[in-house]
Amino acid sequence: MLGWLSWRWVEEPARTGLVRFKKLPQIAVVAGLVLLVAVPAFAIRLQNGVHGRLDPQIVAIFAEAKNKNPRMQECHVALDTPVPECRYGGEELGAIVIGDSHAASVVRSVEKAMGDESRHVLDWTLNSCPTIFDIKDLEHGDRYKCGEFVRSLHDKSKTLNADVPIILVSRISAYLEGPNEHDRKAEAERPRAYITNPSVNRTPEFYKEVQVGIVDTACAFAKHRPVYMLRPIPELKLDVPRSMGRALQIGQDIRVSVSVEEYEERNRIAWEAQDRAAAECGVKLLDPRPYLCNNGRCWGDVDGIPVYYDDDHLSEHGGQLLIPLFRQMFDQPAQAD
Secondary structure (H helix, E strand, C coil): CHHHHHHHHHHHHHHHHHCCCCHHHHHHHHHHHHHHHHHHHHHHHHCCCCCCCCCHHHHHHHHHHHCCCCCHHHHCEECCCCCCCCEEECCEEEEEEEECHHHHCCHHHHHHHHCCCCEEEEEEEEECCCCCCCCEECCCHHHCCHHHHHHHHHHHHCCCCCCCCEEEECCHHHHHHCCCCHHHHHHHCCCCEECCCCCCCCCHHHHHHHHHHHHHHHHHHHCCCCEEEECCCCCCCCCHHHHHHHHHHCCCCCCCEEEHHHHHHHCHHHHHHHHHHHHHHCCEEECCHHHHEECCEEECEECCEECECCCCCECHHHHHHCHHHHCHHHHCCCCCC
């Protein structure tokens, strides 16, 4: 119906009407019509939409999709791009954050938890890079420098103040189990990560090798400084700001969440490795569940405002919830073995 209306009242009149003009007037008319559409569209884009079109609550929900570490693009790189090693804070080293994009999303919260403007947090994050020596990736091949990068960080860390704590943060279960988003099921069919040889299936041998890699790497860092590991951030499978905002546009007030039982099953293998690191070399574990989960579920919002900027990364708003948790690194410093 719309196609016919467009043909009848736009395309046919334009086609038959334009031939009445000479070539230059034809071009002028077409250019004018294009500008009539393009200029307002470009102005709307520059202003990030038509202000006032949406209810302020909907605007606030959608805004969380952009409420991420403002230095993310500058400081968080991928594959074989040299890591900038950004500093957040003052001149003196106060903490080190190592991990993937989950680490990059909370690095500013670690800085705020430190509570000392004279000290800084050192950002040692690389996209899609769990903190495991010699880890490799099937998809990216030789461009994937994660395993080498983690070894280089271990060497660098031995030259820094031994009292400064390190916190390891990764979306570790994504490397063990694959992504859990509904539109990424094909990626989860076969493990991409491996240490010695690629695995066709998630066999007990595959899980054991990755677990050993997690423990051995954490314990290597723990030999010369306090090491903390953040338990996995709940992965909610649905883009939180998008899901909540679109639902509210049609009058539905929804919340995005997963059950604590699903969270625990999803991360069971990762938890086992973290528990072993705590038992074998004194790594301190930080549990985000009391801050992100209640009433048997892990939630994507607090009081109607998302705490994630997508389905699994905490926004700056969400990271603030973990500041009391990260404060344990500084209020009760661990002792390296």
